[in-house]
Amino acid sequence: MESPDQDNTTPVVLEGRDLWKSFDQGRIEVLRGASVKVRRGEIVALWGASGSGKSTLLHLLSGLDVADKGTVSVLGQNPQFEEARLALRRRHVGFVFQLHNLIPDLTLEENLQIPCIASGTAGSQIRSRILQLSDAVGLSHRLRHRIQDLSGGERQRTAICRALMHEPQILFADEPTGSLDEKTAETVFELLFKLAKNEGMTVVIATHERRFMEACSRVVRVTNGQTLSS
Amino acid sequence: MPAFLSLILLNLRRHKIRAAISVTGVAFGVAAMLMIVSIVLGAISMFEGILAEESHFVVFEKNVSDLFFSSVSMEQIETIRGLVQVDRVDPMLVGIVSSADHPIITCFGVEADNPRLQKAQWLQGDRSEYGREPDVVYLGERSAQFLKTKRGERISIGKAEFTVGGVIRTQNGFEDGGVFMPLSLAQRYFHREGLVSVASVKLKNAQMSEAFKHSVETASGALVALKNEDFNRSYSQFRILNFTSWAVGVCSLLLGGMGVANTMLMSIFSRIREMAILRVCGFSRGQIVGLVFGEAGILAAIGSVVGLGMGFAGLAVMNRVPQLQGYVHAQVRPDVILAILLTACVTALLGALYPAHFASRIQPAEALRFE
Ligand SMILES: Nc1ncnc2c1ncn2[C@@H]1O[C@H](COP(=O)(O)OP(=O)(O)OP(=O)(O)O)[C@@H](O)[C@H]1O
Ligand SMILES: [Mg+2]
Numbered sequence: 001m002e003s004p005d006q007d008n009t010t011p012v013v014l015e016g017r018d019l020w021k022s023f024d025q026g027r028i029e030v031l032r033g034a035s036v037k038v039r040r041g042e043i044v045a046l047w048g049a050s051g052s053g054k055s056t057l058l059h060l061l062s063g064l065d066v067a068d069k070g071t072v073s074v075l076g077q078n079p080q081f082e083e084a085r086l087a088l089r090r091r092h093v094g095f096v097f098q099l100h101n102l103i104p105d106l107t108l109e110e111n112l113q114i115p116c117i118a119s120g121t122a123g124s125q126i127r128s129r130i131l132q133l134s135d136a137v138g139l140s141h142r143l144r145h146r147i148q149d150l151s152g153g154e155r156q157r158t159a160i161c162r163a164l165m166h167e168p169q170i171l172f173a174d175e176p177t178g179s180l181d182e183k184t185a186e187t188v189f190e191l192l193f194k195l196a197k198n199e200g201m202t203v204v205i206a207t208h209e210r211r212f213m214e215a216c217s218r219v220v221r222v223t224n225g226q227t228l229s230s
Numbered sequence: 231m232p233a234f235l236s237l238i239l240l241n242l243r244r245h246k247i248r249a250a251i252s253v254t255g256v257a258f259g260v261a262a263m264l265m266i267v268s269i270v271l272g273a274i275s276m277f278e279g280i281l282a283e284e285s286h287f288v289v290f291e292k293n294v295s296d297l298f299f300s301s302v303s304m305e306q307i308e309t310i311r312g313l314v315q316v317d318r319v320d321p322m323l324v325g326i327v328s329s330a331d332h333p334i335i336t337c338f339g340v341e342a343d344n345p346r347l348q349k350a351q352w353l354q355g356d357r358s359e360y361g362r363e364p365d366v367v368y369l370g371e372r373s374a375q376f377l378k379t380k381r382g383e384r385i386s387i388g389k390a391e392f393t394v395g396g397v398i399r400t401q402n403g404f405e406d407g408g409v410f411m412p413l414s415l416a417q418r419y420f421h422r423e424g425l426v427s428v429a430s431v432k433l434k435n436a437q438m439s440e441a442f443k444h445s446v447e448t449a450s451g452a453l454v455a456l457k458n459e460d461f462n463r464s465y466s467q468f469r470i471l472n473f474t475s476w477a478v479g480v481c482s483l484l485l486g487g488m489g490v491a492n493t494m495l496m497s498i499f500s501r502i503r504e505m506a507i508l509r510v511c512g513f514s515r516g517q518i519v520g521l522v523f524g525e526a527g528i529l530a531a532i533g534s535v536v537g538l539g540m541g542f543a544g545l546a547v548m549n550r551v552p553q554l555q556g557y558v559h560a561q562v563r564p565d566v567i568l569a570i571l572l573t574a575c576v577t578a579l580l581g582a583l584y585p586a587h588f589a590s591r592i593q594p595a596e597a598l599r600f601e
Contacts, residue, residue: 059595064510064598082515086512089512097598101507101510103507105240106240117234117513118508118514118517166512
């Protein structure tokens, strides 16, 4: 499989350099000089054992958290600052987590409106985007159902839709199928890849499941607080 | 915006009982404040009415804490009557007596030509008889009711017995619940011969105020002359009453505000993860703060409306209670309502301050680790 990484003309959209991160006042050292470079259109897996620091690295790269040391650049922005983070979240990056993190007593459609409430996007645009995405994940008939009435796989598919509502350029996914059974996980994963390719998105996925890694363009191993790119 | 509003309402709908309790807290505060302040203002304005009847000034003894303790001698009254600016002077001796079932009855010792007797509606008896016979008193309509008596009957008030000479209806709840007696009778009865409590003074011309005030205070260093409006503002009893009623009202509203604070805190602590998700979805700190203040604001708004309703209902009920009739003459002023609503808003917002601060500081990465 040809990796766009080889193609040095494709622009770098995401880069973390020499990232250090510890918790509990330095008692828990998680990252010690991890570096990642991602080019546009790549689907990169952060792969490593449980507790190796995949989530932590993902949080730093996406601006959910700030590194103790090292620099991050997301689409040329430095997510160290709140305004930059906010602008990125509203326009350019999307998130999917292991838990769906939807609001259970809102309907599927209302959950998909949340990012648009944040950014103040107009109603008519939202409606067609909701139809398009829910159709793509096979849930257009469940728009008026509450999240609490949906199955685990349906919830995760809804979460993917929510992450894509504002057509982000980069999608960050942290064990997006970790809470699903094997078969459901497979369908959700396929869906995620299909959508990412259709929309030309760059994807960074933290996972410890080998079976999904073949589909990725590149694997970055996280171990001992550092990164090894394959 | 409507979507934002629905997010605010969502949380109130989730915890209906909790929301209802804080609404009730605010409502009780608003109702209490409305009732207390209105009743006190009503009482004050009734009392002002007693003194201000057709007059420009009240004259009384300097440095007394309460008009009941003020003494102005009849010679001083005559001196005032002699001043060039003065049109008429109505002296009044006020005293408090009790009867068997009624610990407090206000007695007004006034002369026969006192304007309030002229203006009153004479339900029984005739004004021309006032002061002609010894030991005859005249009752306000309310006091005739609660003393269960009528013209021609004997009643005992305090240690003495009197004949009821007539019953009058005035514009004023205090007067209606009081006893009128000729000034000389009142002076004898209260052992204050030659003295009155206050004098209401009408000038020939309102422009002469300064000159009049000066003349009175030079004629007798023991007296003060205050314009009615100045008197109302400076009379310490009014000030204390007014202040107390507002203080009690504000305290009860603060309690309501603490209810809102508590609700908001619970609401945020139980939604840390949800707030984190909203942040991940692009909500700014300001928008999160907006959610919290919006929620508190809605609680306060509903509480205020309910509270005003309860307050008005309470006042209406008090107006009907026979034992209180006449004395409770609540005065609901628009500026008071405005002040109450403002207090309710401010306390609710103060209550939301810490919860909003807390919510705005939720860190997505950390909050998402909590299950
Ligand atoms: N906020 C925090 N406070 C304290 N320790 C933390 C915090 N965040 C992460 N850690 C610790 O850092 C280490 C790495 O955590 P991280 O969640 O990044 O691992 P992971 O590779 O994503 O694991 P998994 O595959 O189980 O999700 C863990 O030992 C974790 O306990
Ligand atoms: Mg993880």
